[in-house]
Amino acid sequence: MTTYYNILYHGNIEIEKGIQDVKQQTPDNYFDVLSIERMLPLPPERSDTVPLNQYFGNAELKATKGIQKHSMFMGGREYNFQVDEAYLLLGIARYYDQRYIPAKDAFNFIINHYPDSEIITRAEIWLQKTNMRLNYDEIALAKLQEILSTNSLILPEDLVEIYSSIAAIQIKLENYDAAIEPLQLASNLVETYDEKARWTYITAQLYNQIGNKDSANANFKRVIDFKRKPPRDYMMHSLMGIFKNKDFQAQDSTYVQTYFQELDENWENRDYLDYLFFEFAEHYLKIDSTNLAIRYYDKSLREQPESMYLRSRDYLNLAEIYFDKASYKTAGFYYDSTMTNLDQSTREFRLIKKKRENLDEVIKYEDIATETDSILDLVEMNDAQRLVFFEKYTDRLKEEAKSLFAQQKREERFANVAAPQIGGFGTNANSGGMKTNAGGEEFYFYNKAKISSGKSKFKKVWGDIELADNWRLEGKKATNNGDEQETNKDDEGEIFNDPQFDPQTYIAEIPSDEQLIDSIAGERSYAYFQLGVIYKEKFKENELAIERFIRLLEFKKTDEKLILPAKYNLYLAYRNLENEAQVNYWKQNIINEHPDSRYAEILLNPRSLRDDENSPSRVYARLYKKFQKQELNGLLEACQYWENQFTTTPMLPKFKLLKAQVTGRMFGFADYKEALEQLALDHPQTKEGKKAQELINDLSSMRNTKFKLDTNQDKFKLVYYFKNDDYPLEELEQIKLQIKEGLQKLAYDQVQLSVDIYNNTYNFVLLHGLKSKLGTEGMAELLVENEVALKEWDYFPISKENYSILQMHKRLDEYLKIQ
Structure with a gap:
């Protein structure tokens, strides 16, 4: 008992x-088929x-x-x-x-x-429910059906568990048609209206999944007919489900507006406005009323939806709208907001992230274009135009400041009007009346001096206020206190003496140095060129690309090296749009005005782009082969030349990465890092840009410029250093072979040799694999004694770690000083 x-x-x-x-803690995702049985989400590490x-x-x-x-x-x-x-x-x-x-x-x-x-049957049912949770779906389904077929006397509550579990398994296996009948049986047998409404709503969702909208609407209607018995969530989403299934078009706008207005004005629906506005936005998006769709997605977001998935849908749809309108910067902001409301482990998150990353370059160059346009527009204005422009701006600032000043003064007046201190009113039994408070002080309204003082103070603060309701906020002053007016004017005068309200403050910031102006103009030209290429190549927005290239060619100060590539890209963009007139115009323009250019050659002989020895891929292969062989003389200049020639091709980042590597090899850490950072900044979405960022991250371990003590180091090198003018690389290779043969005769076959480039002044011949500094010096003496090395050759011993620092930061002179 x-x-x-x-x-x-x-x-x-x-x-x-x-x-x-669990029901209260687990929000439902109405964008998908609801779960028949709600369970708490498992933490990552439970x-x-x-x-x-x-x-x-x-x-x-x-x-x-x-x-x-x-x-x-x-x-x-x-x-x-x-x-x-x-x-x-x-x-x-x-x-x-x-x-x-x-x-x-x-x-x-x-x-x-x-x-x-x-209860053995009930135990078997729960055992199969557990098997279902362990993903033994087929076993659980077969056992539950066996229980149904072999037991004639099963209690209704157990039948509910069987039918609902069978339906859950079929939904899990995406057999939506097979899940409908058992779920209907379960909803008919279950006693609680929560489950009855939920399972009927899921039945409607299943009918939608198999395309039977009439049966879906019938089940949505059944949920609505439950009225207030189950939670209102199911009723509201059923109303929206019926609305979506009716598939209203533009000609039904009056009915749709009336329908949603009734739902909006119903006080009981106040907690569901986020979903209502979302569905309204979806309807307008479907009939191509994008402005109204944007408006209602915004209204849905302003309702601050509790469902993160609903928020993600609002943001995602807004992002897609702006993306289709080619407002890529705005679209990028909405994609960012979408990702903050999505599970990072989902495939959808990864796809949106990739799409968002593709917008980084557009946003970057659009910002540069906008900023440089503004600066150069101001540069081109005369003094009178500049003054008019900034006077309008400072007048607007003053109006905002006046409004803020008035609001602050109003708040101060409210703060200064305190309620009278009526301490002990009517509490002192010994006073013989009500003229003093507990402290013996006379009560305010019986003290004529206090009344007079109070009136004077009130008048000073408020002036002569009309006797009317709500006088503190709306009452009008019959007369104003002159002192207060004068004080306010003085205060305003002090505020407007601030330099931010003076147009000359901003005029003085306009650049006047020609070199700086040329630099800004060059930055603008490059930004417009990159935008044109990105719009044409990445987003296939040829019209936007044409707009950017045309604007670039119209600039008074345009980087000369961008003019011809811009014209060629205009030719390609018009060809994509099949505008033959413009295609021919730009083709003839390039051939006539730039007859000796590579682009003219391509237009006259298109096969030359593929077959020419100077095609981008062949040029890159030649340069990279030289880099591998350490043939660095003139390689940096060659990289720069071909980089300028191939500005419009996808090979450009490859040339920039090669140039960065050559720069690092010749000039060291600082220049190498700067070149990599520029590459990562200019081409963040390319394979080379990402590789540059990885290399930058790896450089953190190479920042150290301080040589280490030789103590406890067991890997050393013997370095012979030669001036480039006296010993070209071919002679250094001969010296390496000479030393190698000598080492073999001396039975030092284990010593490895190499020729290393240092900079434009010195190059090295190295002996690797030596064990100590003293042993390295002894090896140098041994080579001289056996006439393998010449006595006049300069050398120094160095540990492996110090050699890395010396090469990376080009600190040969400093190292030689400490030897």
Whole structure:
């Protein structure tokens, strides 16, 4: 009796509390088929010792207590017939706590040890529900159908579990058609209107999945007919489901407007306006009323939706609208907001992130174009035009400041008007009346001096206010206090003396140095050129590309090296648009005005782009081969030349990366880092730009410029250094072979040799693999003694780590000083 009326009773109450708590904590995603049974999301690293929900933990403790303290197992027989119920409670608590293996143990214990129990069928049902959660879907489905076919007397509550579980398995396997019938049976049998409405709503969703809108609407209507019995969520989403299925068009705008207005004005729908506005926006987007769609997506967001997925849909749809309108900068902001509301592990998040990254270059160059346009427009204005321009700007600032000043003064006046201090009013029994307070001070309204002072202070602050309602906010002053007016004017005068209100402050900032202006003009030209290329190549927005290239050619100060590539890109963009007139115009323009250019050659002989020895890929291959062979003389200049020639080709980042590597090899860490940073900045989305960023990240370990002590170092090199003018690389290779042959004769075959480029002045011949500084110096003396090396050759021993610092930061002179 104690087990039944105390432990199991309270344990089942805890289970019900836990289920209700899970329903409240688990938001539904109405953009997908709802789950038949709601479960808490599992944390990334859950602890089996800490329950997901305290109520399920309490239920498990109750069940454990019932088994441990009230079991009467004697002589192979259990005399307490409530213990099997305790095991069932134990398994259900573990099931909802999502510890499925221990839950299976509890259900199996009932099946194996209580074969005559009244609840053995229920234990088998819950065992199969657990198998479903463990992804043994086919096994669970077959067992549940077997239970239905072999048991004629199954309680209604158990039938509900069977049918709902079969439906859940079929939905999980995406057999939506097969899930409808068992779910309808479950919804008819279940007693609570929460599940009845939920499962009927899911049935409607399943009909939508198989394309049967009429049956879906019938089930949505059934949910609506439940009225206020279930939670209102299902009713509202059913109304929206019917609306979507009717597929209204532009000609139905009057009905649609009336329909949504009624829902909007219904006070009971105030918590669902975020979804309502979203569906309204979806309707307008479908009929191509994008401005209204934007308006209602914004209204949905202003309702601050609790559903992160709904927020992500609002932001994503706005991003797509602006992307289609070629407003890429605005679209980028909305894509950012979309990603903050999406699970980062999803495929959709990765796709949106990739699309967003493609906008980085557009946003960057659009910002540069806007900023430089503004500056150069001001540069081209005369003094009078500049003054007029900035006077308008400062007048607007003054109006804003006046408004703010008036608001501050108003708040100060409110703050200064304090309620009268009426301490102890009517509380002093010894006063013989009401003329003094507890401290013996005379009450305000009986003190003529205080009344007179108060009136004077009030008049000073407020002036002569009309006797009217709401006088503090709306009352008008009959007369104004002259002192206060004068004070306010003085205060305003002090504010407007600030340099920010003086047009000359801004005029003085306009650049006048010709070199600086040329630099800004060059930056603008490059930005417009890059925008044209990006719009044409990456987004296939040929009209936008043409607009940018035409604007570039119209600039008074345009980088000369961009003019011809811009014309060639105009030719390609018009060809993409199949505008033959403009294609011919730009083709003839290039051939006539730039007859000796490579572009003219390509237009006259298109095969030359592929077959020419100076095609981008062949040129790059030649230069890279030279770099590998350390043939660096003139290589940097060659990289720069071909970079300028191939500005319009996809090979440009490759040439820039090669140039950065040559720069690092010749001039060291600082120049190398600067070249990589510029590449990563100019081409962040290319493979080479990302490689540059990786190299920059790896450089953090190479920042050290301080040579290390030779103590405890066991890897050394012997370095012979030669001036380039006296010893070209070909002679250094001969010296290397000479030393190698000498080492072989001296039985030092293990020593490796190499020729290393240092800079424009010196190059090295190195001996690697030496063990100590003293041994390295001894090796140098040995080579001189055996006439392998010449005595006049300059050399120094250096550890492997110090050699890396010397090469990376080009610190030969400093190292030689400390030797």
